Amino acid sequence: VFAVEDSAYLAVEERLRKLPKIRKKIWVGSIAGAPPGFLNFREALGAFPRTAGRLPPTDPSDVMSIVYTPGTTGLPKGAMISHRNYSHAGRVWVENVLRAGERDVFYTDQPLSLVQTRTLSVVGALVSGCRLVLGDRFLARTFFDTIRRHGATVFPYTSPMIESLMALEPRPDDATNPARLAFGGAVDRSAAREFGVRFGLEMVEGFQLAECGGMCLANFGDRAKEGSIGKPLPAYEVKVFDEFGEELPTGLSGEIVLRPTTPEAAFLGYYREHDRTAEIMTNGWFHTGDRGYVDTEGYFFFIDRKGDCIRRGGEVFPCGEVERIVNGHPKVLESAATGIRSELDDEEVRVFLVLRPGMDVTQEEIVAWCSGRMASHLVPRHVEIVPELPKTAIGGIRKHELRKYPVREEWTGGPSSGGNSSKLPL
Incomplete structure (x- = not known):
């Protein structure tokens, strides 16, 4: 939805109606979905000889993709990520956390829009030279059978995915699978721990940001600490600031901020939103909007979103x-x-x-x-x-x-089947 909004398609469509001299309009999509009067993109592409033109050379600092933030507290923003940023994020992940070997096999059936799929799985496999298997879609009842069939050793997890797999009836061979490690974040820690025990996996939790192209902090292996999102990975300096932009002592909660220590780790800003980019960047520090704290051993802990x-x-x-x-x-x-x-x-x-x-x-x-x-x-x-x-x-x-949900009177008692029980306008 927001990608379409940023493309200004509605404004273009309105202007097209007022420009009758335009002879051809091309629709990028399926033939069935093309509006009246539009030429399908594939048909238009086939009308030109293959030697008609060449793509311009690509620079490592060029935008490779525009990644939209999750939008948990507001509208998503399009983070511009470069080729160099992706490559760097993949290398940092593989070399410092995953330590992938030639026998590792990445598997994912999660959307490629997710950091853990796009960077940690796809780019991670590319920079390590490992095999990558992309599944069509997630099916809980056959997930680990698919893992066994492909010999997959690492895969990303999400909260809904863990909930679905843990809801399945336990099997004697649950822990008999080739997978050694699962990685992700934003999951109830007790649920993640139970998942790892049941299926025989090391669970890696990290702090991932669309703006960083990958994982910035990780909690894994012998250095893992219960409840923490881990310590900063190379290329990132992480601190906790108060509302005035001053660093807070250990144990006090504030906003988690980070600063790339190399240009390779820096994102290029938000697409068509220079003001919002300036708001979150102060003296080189990226303000994540997440609240947390750091302990005396340098482990960071996430509390919640700053506005939450x-x-x-x-x-x-x-x-x-x-x-x-x-x-x-x-x-x-x-x-x-x-x-x-x-x-x-x-x-x-x-x-x-x-x-x-x-x-x-x-x-x-x-x-x-x-x-x-x-x-x-x-x-x-x-x-x-x-x-x-x-x-x-x-x-x-x-x-x-x-917060948009209508406010009713305070609940005065009674069974949940009445009163304030209703469906959200999703």
Whole structure:
């Protein structure tokens, strides 16, 4: 959607209607999808001799692709990534984390729009000389049979993928497969740990950014630390800043910022958005918009998105604090917390709940569960029971969509089958 918006197609289409002298309009897509009056691209290409022209030479610093950010807190942005950036990101990943050997086989059936597929899998295989297998689509029931058939040793994971595979009935041969390592991020750590144990895998968690073209921090091997996103990989300097752009001491939470230590690791800015590029780059530091902290051993920990907070009593509280406790309820599968502006210019807490199959819940249960585990001003006042949460391809919750959801009166009790139980406008 946003790629089409940036291409200004709607504006072009409107102008085309006012330019009757244009004889040919070419549609890049299927014949069935071409609008009336457009020539199909493949047909147009076939009308020219193969020697009609040559492609201009490519420079390593040229844009190779425009990668759109997940858009968990706002509209996606198109990050321009160069050929040099991709190659460098792939080498850093393979040499420092994966340590791929000639017998390794990469497998992925995830969308190529994802960093872990595009860079860590495809480019990783290219720079290491390993074999790469691209699957058509993810099917949980046959996934590990496919891994066995191709002798795949490494593959990327996402939160939805792990959930689907863990929901399968356990098999005696679950851990009997050629895979040695799975990599990804933004997954519940206990779920990732259980997944690794069940299928006999080393689980690598990292901090990935579209703007970096690959992984910037990694938590893996003997240096892995429970709950951490790891330490910076070569070519990146990472710190935690306060709201004034000053570095914070260890243990204090702030915004995670990073700075490339080599031009090869720097992205080229956001496509057609110079102002937004300038906003996130300060004195060479890229402001990720993610909150976290670093401990005394240099391990970084992710908390949540910078804008994903609730303002109460003049203080700012991460939504993750509420979600972590709510998710611990035995009837709750997952949750998402947001703030609702109140009359006193404060925010009330609202949570969206996805319940476990066959479960029901009342307000009293949620309040009782939260009251003994969190500060009273963070106990949810608005509860929405929904069948699913809007998510990105890697499982990140689109909070900006949840904030558009109509606000109803505070839930006063009763079973979840009534009251505030409804479907989100996804």
